[in-house]
Amino acid sequence: MAGDSGISGRRSGHLSASVYFGCVGLVTLAGTGLAMLARPAFGHDMLQWIGLESVPQAQASSFYAIRVAPLFETRCAVCHGDKRQKSDLRLDSFASVLRGGKHGAVIIPSDTKNSELAIRIFLPASDDRAMPPDGKTPLTEDEKTVIKLWIAHGATGSLRDIPGAPKPVAEIVIPELDLAQVEKKRAPLVAEVARLQGRFPGVVAYEAQDSADLEINASLKGASFGDADLQALAPLAARVVGANLSGTGVSDASAPVLATMTRLKNLRLSGTKVSDTAIRALEGAKALRSVTVVDTKVTVGALAPLRARGVTVYGDGDGP
Amino acid sequence: MMADREDQVCSHLDLLKTQSDTRRHFLGWGAGGLGALFMNGAMAAPSGENAPLNFNRNPATPLSVLPPQFPAKVKRVIYLHMGGSPSQLELFDHKPILAKFHGHDCPESFIQGKRLAFIQGIPKLLGPMFPFHRAGKSGTWISDRLPHLEGAIDDLCVIKSMKTDQFNHAPAQLLVHTGDPRTGHASLGSWVTYGLGSENQNLPGFIVLISNGGTTANAGKPLWGSGFLPSVYQGVACRSAGEPVLFLDNPKSVSRDERRKVLDAVDEINQQTYREFGNPETVTRIAQYEMAFRMQLEASDAMNIHREPKAVLERYGAEPGKTSYANNCLVARRLAERGVRYIQLYHWGWDSHGTPVDEGLNVGLVKRCHETDQPTAALLADLKARGLLEDTLIVWGGEFGRTPMWENRGGQEMEFIGRDHHPNCFSIWLAGGGIKPGISYGETDDMGYEIAHNPVELRDLHATMLYLLGFDYRRLNYPYQGLDQKLTGVKPARIVSEILA
Numbered sequence: 001m002a003g004d005s006g007i008s009g010r011r012s013g014h015l016s017a018s019v020y021f022g023c024v025g026l027v028t029l030a031g032t033g034l035a036m037l038a039r040p041a042f043g044h045d046m047l048q049w050i051g052l053e054s055v056p057q058a059q060a061s062s063f064y065a066i067r068v069a070p071l072f073e074t075r076c077a078v079c080h081g082d083k084r085q086k087s088d089l090r091l092d093s094f095a096s097v098l099r100g101g102k103h104g105a106v107i108i109p110s111d112t113k114n115s116e117l118a119i120r121i122f123l124p125a126s127d128d129r130a131m132p133p134d135g136k137t138p139l140t141e142d143e144k145t146v147i148k149l150w151i152a153h154g155a156t157g158s159l160r161d162i163p164g165a166p167k168p169v170a171e172i173v174i175p176e177l178d179l180a181q182v183e184k185k186r187a188p189l190v191a192e193v194a195r196l197q198g199r200f201p202g203v204v205a206y207e208a209q210d211s212a213d214l215e216i217n218a219s220l221k222g223a224s225f226g227d228a229d230l231q232a233l234a235p236l237a238a239r240v241v242g243a244n245l246s247g248t249g250v251s252d253a254s255a256p257v258l259a260t261m262t263r264l265k266n267l268r269l270s271g272t273k274v275s276d277t278a279i280r281a282l283e284g285a286k287a288l289r290s291v292t293v294v295d296t297k298v299t300v301g302a303l304a305p306l307r308a309r310g311v312t313v314y315g316d317g318d319g320p
Numbered sequence: 321m322m323a324d325r326e327d328q329v330c331s332h333l334d335l336l337k338t339q340s341d342t343r344r345h346f347l348g349w350g351a352g353g354l355g356a357l358f359m360n361g362a363m364a365a366p367s368g369e370n371a372p373l374n375f376n377r378n379p380a381t382p383l384s385v386l387p388p389q390f391p392a393k394v395k396r397v398i399y400l401h402m403g404g405s406p407s408q409l410e411l412f413d414h415k416p417i418l419a420k421f422h423g424h425d426c427p428e429s430f431i432q433g434k435r436l437a438f439i440q441g442i443p444k445l446l447g448p449m450f451p452f453h454r455a456g457k458s459g460t461w462i463s464d465r466l467p468h469l470e471g472a473i474d475d476l477c478v479i480k481s482m483k484t485d486q487f488n489h490a491p492a493q494l495l496v497h498t499g500d501p502r503t504g505h506a507s508l509g510s511w512v513t514y515g516l517g518s519e520n521q522n523l524p525g526f527i528v529l530i531s532n533g534g535t536t537a538n539a540g541k542p543l544w545g546s547g548f549l550p551s552v553y554q555g556v557a558c559r560s561a562g563e564p565v566l567f568l569d570n571p572k573s574v575s576r577d578e579r580r581k582v583l584d585a586v587d588e589i590n591q592q593t594y595r596e597f598g599n600p601e602t603v604t605r606i607a608q609y610e611m612a613f614r615m616q617l618e619a620s621d622a623m624n625i626h627r628e629p630k631a632v633l634e635r636y637g638a639e640p641g642k643t644s645y646a647n648n649c650l651v652a653r654r655l656a657e658r659g660v661r662y663i664q665l666y667h668w669g670w671d672s673h674g675t676p677v678d679e680g681l682n683v684g685l686v687k688r689c690h691e692t693d694q695p696t697a698a699l700l701a702d703l704k705a706r707g708l709l710e711d712t713l714i715v716w717g718g719e720f721g722r723t724p725m726w727e728n729r730g731g732q733e734m735e736f737i738g739r740d741h742h743p744n745c746f747s748i749w750l751a752g753g754g755i756k757p758g759i760s761y762g763e764t765d766d767m768g769y770e771i772a773h774n775p776v777e778l779r780d781l782h783a784t785m786l787y788l789l790g791f792d793y794r795r796l797n798y799p800y801q802g803l804d805q806k807l808t809g810v811k812p813a814r815i816v817s818e819i820l821a
Contacts, residue, residue, distance in 0.1 A: 140774070141773055142774075169817060169818060170818075174389075174787075174792045177390075202519065205385055206387045207391050208392070209373065209386075209388065209390070211387070213391075217659075268707060290710055294707065312710070314704075314710075315705075
């Protein structure tokens with residue numbers, strides 16, 4: 001059959017299969033070539049696909065990776081990313097940013113005036129072509145400037161610093177609350193804390209839900225909270241990072257307990273009977289940041305070493 | 321003894337609850353339980369940042385202290401709200417170029433297509449009424465109207481780029497204090513007391529002090545309402561003269577013992593109601609009666625500024641027996657010392673339109689400055705001296721800003737000088753724990769009309785305040801109407817890290 005058709009094809013002037021498919025191949029190649037010339041983005045895609053051109057990558061330490069990419073990722077990629085590709089534009093990788101969308105490149109290196117992306121982000125929110133479009137939070141002036149400077153400096157993935165770029169804003173990262181981890185940290189003291197919380201309601205509390213450190217606030221108990229009570233909290237002393245004993249009945253007799261609170265950051269002793277002895281007990285509390293001794297017998301002399309190591313002292317320490 | 325009583329109430333309620341769980345309940349729960357089993361599989365457990373924090377408390381002690389999510393910078397808030405909205409252009413936002421254009425017609429772009437509260441036609445530009453200068457080591461700009469506050473200028477962080485989307489007082493105030501311009505949302509103080517409880521169980525955790533009440537709160541009590549949160553977290557408005565809390569004292573000829581007996585009887589009835597309907601608000605009510613009973617002693621003492629030394633009274637300009645902002649500032653310090661979580665001051669009369677004389681920038685604003693300047697500065701200094709400023713956050717501000725244009729109500733020239741409501745930009749200041757002292761943040765344009773740099777939305781302020789109190793604003797939420805309700809609403813907020821120490 002195949003032979004027959006081949007012979008009859010030759011007789012009637014029909015093309016052979018190889019010539020036919022050869023022609024189709026050439027036409028396809030020519031079409032692809034023209035398409036590649038007409039749409040450079042498509043051309044790059046093709047060349048990258050067949051491995052003739054490497055996919056552009058940005059260096060991890062580049063200005064693009066540190067300053068620009070996070071903006072595209074958080075502010076643009078919702079519509080121009082892996083889930084949606086409005087106008088066929090993706091801004092979630094360095095290659096796709098340079099590639100552009102269905103209307104061509106959105107970034108022309110070193111030419112902010114003709115870079116569609118740079119134009120659009122500076123349009124007023126009322127403009128239909130403004131990006132991000134209305135209803136979305138506009139980019140801040142600093143963010144716009146960062147993108148513009150990056151394009152103006154060649155839109156590269158290697159440049160590290162751009163002079164005059166606005167300083168990055170420190171973003172607050174709040175760690176996830178890992179309850180299992182917290183439970184583990186609290187395990188050695190949890191029974192003792194619960195017991196003492198029962199004995200002194202409202203006095204002992206964890207510093208935070210994510211912490212195994214403790215805070216003591218006996219100030220509302222007034223004079224009824226004395227040295228013996230503070231002594232009862234001694235088993236937890238090493239975990240106490242904040243203690244408010246203002247207005248309580250504690251005195252210098254509590255100095256030994258205070259000395260064991262080596263992780264104290266803040267201590268309040270206003271309106272108590274403490275004097276220099278109690279203050280000297282704080283030598284080991286290296287993390288101490290502030291001490292409040294308004295209306296006590298504590299003297300300037302005893303406070304001097306604390307002040308010398310940067311502890312803030314409230315209360316003049318000149319005695320009552 | 322107090323704690324014993326709470327335990328009793330609680331265990332009694334638990335017992336009643338158990339007894340009232342009948343077979344019908346069991347079957348009801350059973351049917352629901354099947355659904356729950358299905359939903360459990362269908363909808364994966366919330367994870368990541370949406371996982372709820374634990375706010376469970378003993379229902380008899382709804383204000384008991386709960387630790388924050390992470391270690392906090394501040395333990396309490398004093399919010400000084402200047403009702404009516406002071407003019408930023410007369411106090412903190414220095415605009416020399418606006419001064420040059422004083423008296424010129426305002427540019428058309430300022431009013432074209434915009435809706436202003438009262439201005440009509442083409443108003444004239446109004447330059448700053450008072451001279452400005454740099455103050456303190458920080459060189460922060462301030463006008464000559466706040467000489468006392470100037471002494472504390474290096475403790476302040478002035479934000480000049482606050483913005484809002486409301487230009488009428490009531491919705492704008494609601495937005496400031498509840499995160500939403502409509503009523504029905506929980507106020508900041510309610511969120512904070514819900515999240516953290518209060519150190520002092522004999523006082524409300526959220527106290528509101530009002531002065532210059534001739535013009536009262538435009539938005540009224542919803543400003544300190546608890547919205548969808550349990551009502552025990554709403555603010556309690558106290559008076560600075562006479563009885564601090566109305567109807568708290570026993571009527572004449574009723575002794576404290578008799579009061580106790582009445583309360584016991586009411587509690588019993590409330591417990592019956594709870595047994596019947598199981599509504600947690602009933603437990604809240606029981607707890608509130610109990611707190612009111614304890615407050616009879618403590619609140620009077622906290623509000624009583626007679627006991628303050630004369631020198632202190634003079635520093636604040638406080639006069640016992642009067643209702644004044646100065647008295648309220650002093651009370652605020654006493655409440656802060658006593659472990660009250662959220663202290664809200666309102667001082668009214670800053671609405672400087674220039675219509676009546678007391679609303680003139682040249683008269684009313686001057687008076688308001690005079691009434692508030694010394695006490696505010698005294699409060700800052702007093703808290704600092706007592707070591708309380710390091711874990712107290714103070715916020716000062718109005719609900720929006722004022723226009724750089726001279727108000728021309730009805731297209732007429734006004735008898736007194738005033739400015740209209742302006743939501744586009746206004747100035748506030750913060751001071752205290754976790755705040756970077758002695759800085760200015762954000763800028764407005766040369767005319768003081770729009771924000772030029774670093775805008776701060778109210779939800780950003782809220783997120784920042786909650787951060788200082790130890791919460792991720794996304795995690796301090798409460799389920800209501802199918803949504804995890806948040807103070808910041810559904811739009812993304814930003815913690816303004818640049819103003820944090």
